[in-house]
Amino acid sequence: MVTIDLLIVAAFVKWGWKFSIFRGWLVPFPNLNGTWTGFIYSDWKNPKTCEKPAPIPVMLTVNQSFFHISCMMFTSEMESISYSEGFLIDPERQIKNVSYSYTSKPRLSLNERSIPHDGTAVFKIIEKPKQKLVGRYWTERLTKGEIVLQYHSKELLEELPENLGEHPVTEDENRR
Known part of the structure; x- marks a missing residue:
C-alpha cells in the first residue's frame, strides 16, 4: 500500500502538477515552463550618447518542477541566471507574481x-486572454526598467530567435 501511495505522489510531483484540473485548489502556482520572448525597457543611459536604448529584445527560459523554478534571461549582449526564486500567489488579493534574484554576465568584450x-x-503572471509576464527589474548598478514577455514555446531555447532583432546598443555601435 505504501509503495502505491509513493508511486502516486512521485507521478504527481513529476507530471501531475502540470494539469490544469489541479490548479487553484492543490497547486497554487501556474506552469511557466518554456521560453518567453519580448522586450526590456531600460532606464540605463549609454555613456557615449547619454540616451536610453530602444527596447531591447530579450528571451527568458523557465525550467520549473513542483518544488523548484529556475530562470535564465538572454539578450544578444548578456545572460543572467537566477539564484533565488519564488511565487507570491494570493487569490484573495488578486496577486499572481513570480520573482527572482539573478547574476548577469555580459559578454567579456562589453566590460x-x-x-x-x-x-x-x-x-505579474497574466494567463488570460494570452500568457504574459509583465514586470520590472532593478540592479546593483542602479539601473531599472520594465520587461514585457509573451509565451513563445514549451521548448527551452538556447539562443535568441532571429526574428527578435538586434540589441539596439550593439546595433548603434556597429553603425559607427
Whole structure:
C-alpha cells in the first residue's frame, strides 16, 4: 500500500502538477515552463550618447518542477541566471507574481560599458486572454526598467530567435 501511495505522489510531483484540473485548489502556482520572448525597457543611459536604448529584445527560459523554478534571461549582449526564486500567489488579493534574484554576465568584450552585476526581477503572471509576464527589474548598478514577455514555446531555447532583432546598443555601435 505504501509503495502505491509513493508511486502516486512521485507521478504527481513529476507530471501531475502540470494539469490544469489541479490548479487553484492543490497547486497554487501556474506552469511557466518554456521560453518567453519580448522586450526590456531600460532606464540605463549609454555613456557615449547619454540616451536610453530602444527596447531591447530579450528571451527568458523557465525550467520549473513542483518544488523548484529556475530562470535564465538572454539578450544578444548578456545572460543572467537566477539564484533565488519564488511565487507570491494570493487569490484573495488578486496577486499572481513570480520573482527572482539573478547574476548577469555580459559578454567579456562589453566590460567597458556593461559589468557583471546582480539584480532582481518581479513579474505579474497574466494567463488570460494570452500568457504574459509583465514586470520590472532593478540592479546593483542602479539601473531599472520594465520587461514585457509573451509565451513563445514549451521548448527551452538556447539562443535568441532571429526574428527578435538586434540589441539596439550593439546595433548603434556597429553603425559607427
